[in-house]
Amino acid sequence: MVAIQEPLSALLAILLLLYLMKRWWSHQRYPPGPLSLPIIGGLWRIRFGIGLNERTINKMSKQYGNVYTLWLGDMPIVLLSGFETVKEGLIGHSEELSGKGSSPYVTFIKRGKGITFSNGDLWKQQRRFAVVTMRKLGTGRKSMESQIEVDAQKLVEIFACEKGQPFDPALPIINSVSNVTCNMLFGHRFPLEDENFKELVDSIEFITKFGGSLGHILFELFPWIMKRLPGPHMKVLERTKIMLSLGKKEILKHKEELSSHEPQDFIDYYLLHIEKKKDPTSTFDEDSLDDCISDLFIAGTHVSALFMQWAILLLTNRPDIQDKIIKEIDDVLGSSSICYEDHKQLPYTNAVFHEIMRYRFVVFMGIGRQTTKDVNIGRYFIPKETVVIPDMYDIFYDPQHWETPEEFNPNHFLDKDGNFITRKEFLLFGAGARACLGEHMGRMQHFLFLTSLLKAFHLQLPPGVKELSEETVVGMFLTPKPHKICAVPRESSS
Structure with a gap:
């Protein structure tokens, strides 16, 4: 028996050595980073080291440099920190970083269609169509502005109904902001009390909060096990199906009505495009349309709504800054509509809004890209099909570029004469091939x-x-803690 055990032990030792050597060799191809342990990779550095918060990536870059690798199990993720490095990656290597990185979790809940999680020709065709169609629907024009003004006024009316008493502004904000996107996608708005709308909002909130949670990390590490176990990851799948089912209902309704009118919204234009593209290899079909709807809804609603929540x-918390904005608006515009x-005539107001976006950037990290070919960034080689994540949060808190990065300071966007200045470091909407396609609409929404x-x-x-908490709740996005405010009508406060 002993004679059998000894060769078996030697074989196991050799296999383990070969595994470790292969692992070491594969890791040598990537930039250095936290020590990668079997199974968990470099996640120990977060869980048992610096903790998970909006400064996590920034802290690691100070130790490992502006280009480093964090291993998620056996999957390498290369992170870019610092403005110059991120600029080199997103702009200097825009084409090489135009892919969209996937993961077991993303594959589990998404089909790889639509815009956000697609790649190659499919992504290029869907994105190009979305850009052209949004332009047809008035993005960047007066017609879109008029629609936003309608929803802005509805939000004012909802706030007024509270009569200056404490209330949670989150749901009214989400409803009003999302209705801008709903009108563009569906051609109609949802009332605040609509059950379908509430279910949609709850689904988006659950999905985004699951991102970055322990359950999410476990799924990425052990997908073959987690797929067979109950838990919040299964609820995410259910919530994703709820979102897609709403899209399917709208598509069916539009198919029944489209023959009776000219195209009025995104779904109309997409369905017409499907009819024209009879080629069986076309990437345009109803599943892709459904995924486009969910992608545009989350991007056009959740991020803008979070900005509004943080802004309010x-x-x-800063009545002195609020008073300066009000004075500038009154002095410049008087009682006329905005x-x-x-x-362009309200430099201080514009500076404050930009500072809000810098000070509370709502995305935990930048949107992940995937290299479409081998690429060198800085002095490091990054192989093809590697997930690359730009640390956008670090850019907005870099003391080399911002005078007082830890403070809320509108002067970051003003010159010595009080004129608004643009900052090249302000990459809020991304850059390169995967830059946000709704930037202009987002800016218009925020301002109006x-x-x-x-x-x-x-x-x-x-x-x-005495003060509302400004601590963030970390998930896929950085959300404020639940809070209440009082919206006191200005006439009664004078």
């Missing part, structure tokens, strides 16, 4: 919604509350 929270072009609210209200702390 930060301004409520249009987007007015941002907030100025409309500040023309109507003073945003104040509830009685007995």
